Amino acid sequence: MELLWVRDDLRLVDNPALNALLSLKSKDSVAIYIYDSRKFEQSMLAPANKVFLHHRLIKYQKELKEKYNLDLIMFEGDAFKVLSQFIKSNKVDNVFWNRRYFPPLVEEDAKIKKHLIMSSIHCESFNANLLIEPWNGLKDDGKPYLVYSAYFKKAYKKLDYSLTKMKNFMFDRKTKISGHQNKIDLLPKRQWHKTLHASWSADALSTTKKLRKFLKNDVLSYNAKRDRPDLDGTSSMSPYLRFGVISPKMILTELEKVHSKNRWMSDPNLAQYVKELYWREFACQLMYYFPYTVSKPLRPKYKKFPWKPHKQSLRAWQKGLTGYPIVDAGMRQLWATGWMHNRVRMIVASFLIKHLMQPWWKGAEWFAETLVDADIASNSLGWQWVAGSGADAAPYFRIFNPITQGQKFDVTGAYVKKWVPELANLPLKYLHAPWEAPKSVLDECEVILGKDYPEPVVDHPQARVKALNAYSKIKNN
Ligand SMILES: Cc1cc2nc3c(=O)[nH]c(=O)nc-3n(C[C@H](O)[C@H](O)[C@H](O)COP(=O)(O)OP(=O)(O)OC[C@H]3O[C@@H](n4cnc5c(N)ncnc54)[C@H](O)[C@@H]3O)c2cc1C
Structure with a gap:
């Protein structure tokens, strides 16, 4: 057989x-x-x-x-x-x-x-499941790329997204097989999984429909919308790519049906979307050649970072109770839907690492447990990028300001209002920094800080200086 x-x-x-x-x-x-x-x-x-x-x-x-x-x-x-x-x-x-x-x-x-x-x-x-397998996208000297833009340039030149032409055949098994199960129960005991399932259809047809809708309408405004967690501006393909419900070649084939390939690199929106797909490929190459990056920094000097492991801080972050609305909104979206917007993933990761000085792999472990798209390569790349210890990572001095990030990307406040409903009545002016609201405003909105919503777990300016000091000690090593 x-x-x-x-x-x-x-x-x-x-x-x-x-x-x-x-x-x-x-x-x-x-x-x-x-x-x-x-x-x-x-x-x-x-x-x-x-x-x-x-x-x-x-x-x-x-x-x-x-x-x-x-x-x-x-x-x-x-x-x-x-x-x-x-x-x-x-x-x-x-x-x-x-x-x-x-x-x-x-x-x-x-x-x-x-x-x-x-x-x-x-x-x-x-x-x-890949546009290019890790060993086909190496530098001329046979080594893996550590810089994304150079990787992309090489990999895109080799782009081949021709699909496998599927044959048709009806099987008719005669051999009897024993010892197997018809179903494996992978559901956790707690009822929490019901909201996750409600957020993600497991159906192949609805995946294609979702993709086509994005490629027809939203992809052309991808650059304007992809950083806005209050809008539905990204393709939401990550869980489907993770389990191969769809392949990146299928995504590009669908893209070509609506936007000719000649335009992919000349239209900034299309180019950006294609490049995002290649971040996944880049992550896969890095994990293939540097598997230790699951829990250790790619750049060894970062081993010396003076982390301050603290259970309560980690717990406040996990539960969305840090007192910083954009961070809490992201962590609650993650818990409820198993997904978090990419911009917010960067903000919450930066907050855990730099404001709370918690080891990045603790954050990566929590993401791995709670994301429906949890993928060992993309998750490790994302966390190491924010920590500054990975390939082509954010510079150490980039510390996301959770207040201005909220104001800039959740412009309407709709995202925070949805996931942190206890602040929904606050005027937009104070929504991303409720502790700055005068007492009269808080009273009018029936918000008692420290009771209805936490006071900030750290002071942003102080935390920033501490993180910069810690980073500057290791940066020249
Ligand atoms: C700290 C952190 C952890 C992350 N963990 C994961 C993870 O476990 N699994 C995961 O799939 N993505 C992860 N990402 C990357 C990214 O956040 C998600 O892929 C994206 O939010 C998925 O939404 P989308 O499908 O709407 O993306 P779109 O913007 O529509 O992008 C299309 C596809 O491109 C790929 N892609 C986009 N951005 C990235 C990226 N930065 N790295 C790798 N691939 C990317 C994804 O496959 C995505 O589905 C992480 C990012 C950060 C900052």
Whole structure:
């Protein structure tokens, strides 16, 4: 029999491994998903994105059955053991999968491939989820890029977004398989996951609809809107890209249907959107070559940063109770929907690292647990970028001012009012710095600082000076 090993590629379209299975036209085929809860898998599958995965697996199982009569069966356990046992119990001739890039997983795949080849089983892997695989976007000297703009220049020259042309075939499995499950329960015990699920459809069709709507209307005002958390100005494709419900090649193919490729780099909005997609590729390359950046700074001198770990500060940040409205709005949006606007991700990360002096990896861990799009490469890149310790990172002296950032990007105050409703009646003038409001205004709006909404956990000007001092000590090392 023939086997498709399903991983982060939960789609019917532009799926080369699935297409390889279809091309064989062997009726006796099956698709398997293995949920492996070991440590390195946990680092990518955490409560929030497991909620998304749970619902997507159910939909994908149905989609595969309806379109190709292909069964998607599930196992739990060590992938090597599960697969070895599977091929021992069933006569398997071919195994297909799409590649992953996080080094511990790459090692696992290599080990499995070797085992399959030694057992005389044909096995083939493909690129399904990237525009350019890490080893194809290196500098001329064979080293990975550490500067995004140079990386983009090289990678974009090699752009090929042709889609896999999917074959059609109806499978009809005869071999009986034992020991598997039809469903894996990845939902957490707490009811919190219901609001996450309500925010993200796991359906492939609605993903395409969402993308088309963005590409038709919003992409042309992307630059004006992409930094505005109060507007719906970005594509919201991140969870779908994370689990391969959609591929970046599919996004570009859809883009070309509405905006010709000749315009992509000449129109600033289109150029910016395409470049954002390449940040994901850049993150993947960095993680592939520098896997230690999950928890350690890319630039070693930052190991000496004088962090001040403090549980209460971290907790106030996690709960959205820092007393800085834009930070609290972001953290509450994250908790409720499993997603946070990119501008706000930068603001809250900067606040945790620079105002509260908490280790960036503590913030990254919280994001990994609560984001539906949690992705080990993009998350580590984002945090190290803000901390100043990563590739092409923000300069150490860039300390986001949570008050002016709020005023500049949440211009109407709608974002803060939505997520921090206790401040909804405050005049816009004080919304991003409620402690500056005169007592009479606070009284009129029925806000008691320290009771209805926290006083600021740190004083911004003092925190800024402290962070600058700490950074300047290590910057010349
Ligand atoms: C501290 C921090 C942590 C982050 N953690 C993650 C994460 O775990 N997973 C994740 O997918 N993104 C992460 N990002 C990047 C970015 O915030 C999200 O990709 C983006 O907000 C997703 O929304 P969107 O799909 O509407 O983006 P759009 O603006 O529509 O962009 C389209 C796509 O481009 C990619 N992209 C855009 N910006 C970035 C970026 N800075 N880095 C990498 N890819 C990018 C994403 O795949 C995104 O879906 C993080 C950023 C920061 C600052």
